[in-house]
Amino acid sequence: MPDVFTEKSSVFQKEAITSHDSPQRISIMNKKPHKVGLFTTFAPLPEGVTFETKEPEEQVLLLVRKHFITNVTWVLITLFLFLFSFFLFPFLRSDTFSEVLFIPDTYLIILSFFYYLILAGYVLQQFATWFYQIGLITNERIVDVDFHTLMSRNVAYTDIVDVVDVEIIQKGFLHNAFNYGTVQMQTEGMKANFEFIDIPDPHTVADVISDLMRHHRKGGSHA
């Protein structure tokens, strides 16, 4: 009888060890480190990416940004405003407008330069907003950096152990055609839910989070 108990406990011990062999269980760990460029939207094991509150032993497993196709709206607006300028400035020089408000020619040149500078500023601002709106998954937690505009930012952190459910939302033609979508993470208690909006390959991201959740539930402190 004591032998049976010994045998059982050794089986449990064996299971516990295999559940901790994290590098093999967490699929993303088998991938090669990825260099992050200006237009990178999905980077497993991103090289040299850190954040303010990162712990020394913490490892960034995945960096995600919104899919590049989500930039189409502001690119089209920029194109429209650029083409619109070819009609705007001749109108400002016309007699019809001069009767209302006279702007000297030298100032019209300055105004046109100013218009194109604002346009360039709009492009820079939109790009920077897209560039810094990132999601990071480390072996310990999830970091969500949100920008509505460059003037308002929201940085949220949650431990992997607090995540109770992961959901993928892919709606419409574009989401399916370009394989991007939103990954929602429900957290315990009163903490707000996390979401990575319009990220590429949401299934892989959800898979990584699920792997980490499973790993942490089985007692692994880090991957």
Add this chain to the structure above:
Amino acid sequence: MLETLLPSELLALIGKYGILILILLYGIFCIIILLQIRGIAKLITFNANPLSGIILAAFTIHLLLVSMLFLLGIAIL
């Protein structure tokens, strides 16, 4: 219509100063954005390649151009 209410010289002045004030306001907005981006760049660091540096440099050049345009506007006033 406005010309009947205001003399043409005044309209020309409104046109000139209006543009200068717009450039000035935009310059202030650019400075705020630049400071905001500097704050964000401290939050997330991309050590591998100086990506934040590229964006900051682009904004700084943009701000310089706006300042130059403002000075040009003052010079020809």
